Amino acid sequence: MMGLFCASKAKNNEEYKKVIKARMNTMVLIFVIGLITLTVSLLAEKVWTVKISEHMLGVYCGGGTGLLAISIILWIKNKVILGNEAKLKESRLNNTDERLKEISNRAFRIATIFLLIALYVVGLIGGLFYPILVQVLSILVFVFLAAYVVTYKIYEKRM
Amino acid sequence: MQTKIQELRKTRKITQNELADAVDVTRQTIISLENGKYNASLILAHKIAQFFKVSIEDIFIFSEEDENI
Numbered sequence: 753m754m755g756l757f758c759a760s761k762a763k764n765n766e767e768y769k770k771v772i773k774a775r776m777n778t779m780v781l782i783f784v785i786g787l788i789t790l791t792v793s794l795l796a797e798k799v800w801t802v803k804i805s806e807h808m809l810g811v812y813c814g815g816g817t818g819l820l821a822i823s824i825i826l827w828i829k830n831k832v833i834l835g836n837e838a839k840l841k842e843s844r845l846n847n848t849d850e851r852l853k854e855i856s857n858r859a860f861r862i863a864t865i866f867l868l869i870a871l872y873v874v875g876l877i878g879g880l881f882y883p884i885l886v887q888v889l890s891i892l893v894f895v896f897l898a899a900y901v902v903t904y905k906i907y908e909k910r911m
Numbered sequence: 912m913q914t915k916i917q918e919l920r921k922t923r924k925i926t927q928n929e930l931a932d933a934v935d936v937t938r939q940t941i942i943s944l945e946n947g948k949y950n951a952s953l954i955l956a957h958k959i960a961q962f963f964k965v966s967i968e969d970i971f972i973f974s975e976e977d978e979n980i
Contacts, residue, residue, distance in 0.1 A: 763935075845931075845935065845936065845937050846937065848935065849936050849937045849940055850936065850940070850951075850952050850954075850955055851936070851937070851939070851940040851943055851949050852937065852940075854949075
């Protein structure tokens with residue numbers, strides 16, 4: 753199975769090594785973001801005396817810890833792939849195979865439709881109890897559609 | 912789309928893995944091509960034709976029904 757955002761155009765193992773190194777750098781960035789999230793959420797209450805509910809503190813800490821854990825795991829996984837030619841080739845084929853890319857694109861398209869339906873339903877029902885929810889979800893849908901139009905126009909000029 | 916990949920492959924005693932390796936795709940993609948479940952891109956069709964040293968039309972059988980023309 754091809755992971756989300758994992759599609760690559762690398763034509764050989766040497767090119768794919770650069771892709772893997774770039775991914776490892778991204779993992780370092782995600783590690784830093786996780787560390788910042790965890791640190792800020794822990795220090796907010798104790799040092800800066802910001803009042804955070806127990807639930808939200810748990811959410812922030814969980815998010816930060818999750819990012820830390822996933823970045824470490826994926827960094828190690830990529831390091832192992834870099835050091836093993838057979839695994840490198842297997843990973844390259846799984847990330848460059850045109851059929852898998854097509855499957856990934858179709859799955860992504862359907863997942864996007866489900867996401868938009870879920871946003872609409874949550875906004876419709878949740879908005880009865882929390883009107884702010886409708887505004888937040890409307891902004892999210894607007895950002896999504898704006899990003900789609902902008903990237904579509906960019907690719908329209910390139911292709 | 913129907914293809915003659917399996918026929919050519921068996922005639923030349925080439926395994927699905929060997930063909931997949933030669934054209935840089937997974938073995939599952941070769942299986943899907945042979946079963947007609949997936950239509951190859953122009954680049955992949957070209958690579959496969961080059962591998963067997965035949966023309967694309969000799970491998971991929973295009974029918975108007977495939978594209979609803």
